[in-house]
Amino acid sequence: MTSQISDILSQFDDELVEVLDSPIIQRPSPESPATSTATTSKPRRYSKVWLHTPVRRNEVILNSKGKPIWRCKYCSTEYQESGGTTAISNHLKLRHDIDISSAQEARSTLMQANIAEAFKNARQTRLQTSLPR
Incomplete structure (x- = not known):
């Protein structure tokens, strides 16, 4: 049944x-x-x-x-x-x-900004360590 x-x-x-x-x-x-x-x-x-x-x-x-x-x-x-x-x-x-930018676009923009900031920090660190004191 x-x-x-x-x-x-x-x-x-x-x-x-x-x-x-x-x-x-x-x-x-x-x-x-x-x-x-x-x-x-x-x-x-x-x-x-x-x-x-x-x-x-x-x-x-x-x-x-x-x-x-x-x-x-x-x-x-x-x-x-x-x-x-x-x-x-x-x-x-x-x-x-x-x-109407999507959440994916917002994440991509944030990630690109973070990558750019990381490269900038790496350059500054490299310059600081290579300069004579």
């Missing part, structure tokens, strides 16, 4: 996942008739730039050519997703004064 219930629940879970993963195409909005959105589970969007678009992170906006784009929720500027997030990040920083 328990295995039958488990099998039924497993089948229900599989059907639910299929429904949740299936794309949903929405009608284009009146303000931009050449675009549409589709809900999908791919691609995974981890960048903070997706917090600054008028749709949810897992929704895809398509341009009139059917290409996925990122649209700014503040000024409606659009960038193709295939271009990466650097241009989008620069747009947010320059046009809207929003800095």
Whole structure:
């Protein structure tokens, strides 16, 4: 009996996942008739730039050519997703004064500063030990 219930629940879970993963195409909005959105589970969007678009992170906006784009929720500027997030990040920083540098970028910057400081200290130590007293 328990295995039958488990099998039924497993089948229900599989059907639910299929429904949740299936794309949903929405009608284009009146303000931009050449675009549409589709809900999908791919691609995974981890960048903070997706917090600054008028749709949810897992929704895809398509341009009139059917290409996925990122649209700014503040000024409606659009960038193709295939271009990466650097241009989008620069747009947010320059046009809207929003800095979305990631924790990885912050760690890299800090590490580079630490390395530069270590080289500077090594030079000073070498100079101090090589000078006559």
